[in-house]
Amino acid sequence: IRAAELDKCLSKMGEDIPKKTRKAVDDLSRGIVNKLLHGPMQHLRCDGSDSRTLSETLENMHALNRMFSLETEISVLEQKIRAKVEQTQT
Structure with missing residues (x-):
């Protein structure tokens, strides 16, 4: 734009x-x-330090997806974020 x-x-x-x-x-x-x-x-950055941060990040992603009618595959992004969180917790 x-x-x-x-x-x-x-x-x-x-x-x-x-x-x-x-x-x-x-x-x-x-x-x-x-x-x-x-x-x-x-608000979209997630360092994986805790589940609250992950939850807030996912909520923000879903909100932006709705607000801007984005065609983003949230599930793919969600999987990447969850994998990052799991990696930092081990």
């Missing part, structure tokens, strides 16, 4: 934009996206 919107913006600005300005706009869009995603990404 960011790249598509950036391309639209830059094309509206014209061909004669200096590279420095293009890079500044690119950096700006990247920074905004990173700041918006930082919090949600923190």
